[in-house]
Amino acid sequence: xxxxxxIVLPGEFLCEKAGRKVGSGAYFEGEKVFARVIGxxxxxxxxxxxxxLAGAYIPKVGDRIIGKxxxxxxxxxxxxxxxxYVAFLPLAEGVSEFVDIxxxxxxxxxxxxxxxxxxxxxxxxxxxxxxxxxxxxxRKLHGGVLIKVNPNKVPRIIGKGGSMINIIKNKTGCExxxxxxxxxxxxxxxxxxxxxxxxxxxxxSHVIGLTEKIEKMLG
Amino acid sequence: xxxxxVKLLIDGKRLDGRLPGxxxxxxxxxxxxxxxxxxxxxxxxxxxxxxxxxxxxxxxPKYLQEAKSGILRCRYNMVPFxxxxxxxxxxxxxxxxxxxxxxxxxxxxxxxxxxxxxxIDIFVEILQADGSTRVTGINAASLALASAGIPMxxxxxxxxxxxxxxxxxxxxxxxxxxxxxxxxxxxxxxxxEKITLLQMDGTLKKExxxxxxxxxxxxxxxxxxxxxxxxxxxxx
Numbered sequence: 001x002x003x004x005x006x007i008v009l010p011g012e013f014l015c016e017k018a019g020r021k022v023g024s025g026a027y028f029e030g031e032k033v034f035a036r037v038i039g040x041x042x043x044x045x046x047x048x049x050x051x052x053l054a055g056a057y058i059p060k061v062g063d064r065i066i067g068k069x070x071x072x073x074x075x076x077x078x079x080x081x082x083x084x085y086v087a088f089l090p091l092a093e094g095v096s097e098f099v100d101i102x103x104x105x106x107x108x109x110x111x112x113x114x115x116x117x118x119x120x121x122x123x124x125x126x127x128x129x130x131x132x133x134x135x136x137x138x139r140k141l142h143g144g145v146l147i148k149v150n151p152n153k154v155p156r157i158i159g160k161g162g163s164m165i166n167i168i169k170n171k172t173g174c175e176x177x178x179x180x181x182x183x184x185x186x187x188x189x190x191x192x193x194x195x196x197x198x199x200x201x202x203x204x205s206h207v208i209g210l211t212e213k214i215e216k217m218l219g
Numbered sequence: 220x221x222x223x224x225v226k227l228l229i230d231g232k233r234l235d236g237r238l239p240g241x242x243x244x245x246x247x248x249x250x251x252x253x254x255x256x257x258x259x260x261x262x263x264x265x266x267x268x269x270x271x272x273x274x275x276x277x278x279x280p281k282y283l284q285e286a287k288s289g290i291l292r293c294r295y296n297m298v299p300f301x302x303x304x305x306x307x308x309x310x311x312x313x314x315x316x317x318x319x320x321x322x323x324x325x326x327x328x329x330x331x332x333x334x335x336x337x338x339i340d341i342f343v344e345i346l347q348a349d350g351s352t353r354v355t356g357i358n359a360a361s362l363a364l365a366s367a368g369i370p371m372x373x374x375x376x377x378x379x380x381x382x383x384x385x386x387x388x389x390x391x392x393x394x395x396x397x398x399x400x401x402x403x404x405x406x407x408x409x410x411x412e413k414i415t416l417l418q419m420d421g422t423l424k425k426e427x428x429x430x431x432x433x434x435x436x437x438x439x440x441x442x443x444x445x446x447x448x449x450x451x452x453x454x455x
Contacts, residue, residue, distance in 0.1 A: 007454050009447055010328075010365050011373025011410045027330075027372070034410075036330060036370040038450065053454070054257065055368025056275050058333075084275040084289075084337035126286050126335045152368070206454070 008035040008050060015043050025050030057083045057151035057181040059129045063120045066179030067131060068146070072107045079116070079131055082148065082181045087129040093121065094133045115141040115185060117177050141177060144187030147195055149202045151182035156205040157198055164211060168197050171218035193218060227383045227395055234395070235264070239388045242378075242438060247358075247449035249366045257367025259449070261359040264392060265349035270359035271342045272367040278338035289334030293322035295356055297345040317353050318343075324357050324377065324406040324416035330370040339369060350396040351379040357406050357416070362446055366453065374446055375415060376439040377406035380431045382423065387431055389438055401427075405435040409443040 008014065014026060014033045022028050025037045026049055035041065039050040059065070059081060067079035067087060076090040091099060095109050110116065117139055121132035132138070149157065158165050158178055169176050174188030186194050197214050204210060227234060237243070243264030252258035255271035262268075278284050295317040299308045310318075321343060329339070341363070343356040354377035361375040381391045381402035388395065391402055401421030407414045423431070 007451055009374065009450060010371035011408065013410070025370075034372075036372065037368055038365055039368075052368055054366060055370075056256070084277055084334055086277065127337075 006041065007038065007053070008041050009038055010034075010036050014041055014048055014050075017048075019046070020044075021047045023047050023049030025052055052152050054150065055152060057081070059083055059085060059087065059120045059123050059127075059181070061120050061123055063180040064135075064137070065118060065120060065131070065181040066141070066146070066177060066183035066185055067116050067118055067181075068183075069110050069112055069114045069116065071112060072110070075101055075106075077106075077110050079118075081120075081129065081131070082151065082179075082183050083129075085127045085129050087120070087131045089116070089118065089131050089133070093130070096134075110140065115144075115146055117141055117179070117185070141185050141187075144175070144185050145191060145195070147184050147186065147198070149182050149184060149198065151180065153202045153205050154178060154180055154182060157184070157201050159211070164201060164214065167211065167215055168194050168218065171215070172197070225394065225398060227398060228386055233383075233388065233392075235392060239386050240434060242390045242441070243392065245442065245445055247362065247445055249362055249450050249453045255363070255367075257363040257365070257369070259359045259362035259366065261355050261362065263351055263355045263390060265347055266352055266355045266393075267345070267347040268352065268355040268359045269344045269346060270356065270363040271344075272339065272360070272363040272369070273342075274339040274367075275334040275337040275369070276340070278336060283338075284336040287335055288332040289337045289339060291322055291326050291329060291331060291339050291341070293318050293325070293341045293343065293360070295321055295343045295345070295353070297348055297352070301345050301348040317356075320353060320404075320416065320418065321357055321360060325360060325364065325375055327413070327415050328361070328371045328373055328375050328408055329364065330372070333370055339364075348393065350391045350393040351404075353377075354379050354404055354406065358442060358446065362450060366450055373408035373410050374443060375406055376409050376443045376446060377404065377416065378435055378438045378442060379404050380435045380438075382421070382427065382431075387427060387434065389434055403428075403431055403435070405432070405439070407436065407439050409439050 012035045035050045037052045039052040067081045070078040079087040081087045118131040119135040122130040172190040172194040174194045177185040246262040248260045251260045252271045257272040357377040381399045404418040406416035
């Protein structure tokens with residue numbers, strides 16, 4: 001692992017296309033591939049892409065995210081997902097039992113400002129987003145605090161196979177949910193310590209040996 | 220031919236001691252506005268511009284939304300103390316036009332179709348004005364866009380060129396701008412060799428236009444390197 005990682009800027013030449021698949025963060029003109037976001041280039045034998053360092057969260061089907069209820073509609077909820085797009089949670093995707101909407105006020109299930117852990121279930125071409133609570137692990141999050149981090153740093157906060165987040169969870173004894181969209185929910189006695197650790201990981205995501213540093217920091 | 224009241228060239232040197240083809244001292248800094256998604260400050264001599272980028276973010280009122288692509292909104296503003304005589308605050312005819320010009324210069328570089336129904340907002344504030352404010356603003360805005368992680372074809376680089384006392388010059392200062400025979404604002408995507416802004420005020424011969432554009436291209440290549448260094452500095 002090299003100490004300094006190379007960073008590319010939009011418009012920087014990456015490589016010849018040479019039959020490679022052009023992934024996210026890159027674009028091609030003729031036979032040449034260029035970066036289109038600021039990030040770290042990832043050039044492989046059959047694919048070339050750029051891992052972004054900044055930018056808003058764009059929803060993708062299957063992402064586990066944390067959302068905040070914005071409003072209660074007739075048969076569902078509007079959810080803030082820390083993205084340029086607001087998501088919709090239909091009644092049938094949010095509640096497993098049968099609900100007669102003519103008789104029930106659905107705010108008894110989710111009300112404005114409630115926090116939910118859910119999955120992106122549908123994204124149309126013009127970015128109409130639908131989320132679902134049907135997947136395993138989805139739930140309403142009671143109490144706790146919600147913090148916002150750069151969505152591109154979430155994989156680092158989780159770590160390989162959850163290594164980083166598990167250290168923070170074990171050392172602080174907090175309950176932590178990380179959403180792919182950059183919202184992180186924390187509950188527990190030592191939450192200020194956990195928040196500090198998470199913000200350190202976000203800020204120093206490029207530092208080598210960060211796991212040890214966090215371990216030391218949390219004692 | 221417009222004659223200036225002040226002598227702008229003395230022994231082949233300009234008022235601030237520069238040669239005709241010389242740029243002022245350029246300074247660039249990224250991340251100057253902590254609450255913005257991306258921001259940058261660019262100084263060209265005494266001209267100082269700050270740009271802040273917010274977005275992509277939801278766009279309301281809804282009738283402004285485009286179904287197939289996002290929109291770019293831009294605001295150019297000069298603060299009241301940016302010039303010698305106090306500028307009346309708020310948008311005027313000139314800043315509305317320049318807002319549009321800056322937007323048109325940046326728009327071809329951005330992949331707006333990736334953000335349907337959303338908006339990207341750019342705010343360009345001129346803290347100190349001493350000529351070439353629009354190109355300084357464009358340089359700052361394109362740096363801010365890149366550091367906000369917005370997908371772009373290339374950075375946009377801009378500079379101004381002009382003519383004083385029959386001499387072609389680069390990077391006009393305020394006094395040269397006011398007394399020039401001709402001035403030209405120029406913006407391009409350097410690695411694509413595509414021009415995104417070309418404005419001219421005054422009169423020029425055909426050969427002079429060609430020569431000025433060559434000068435501007437060379438200058439843009441230099442500014443492009445500075446922009447790249449400025450943004451990479453952030454991650455060092």
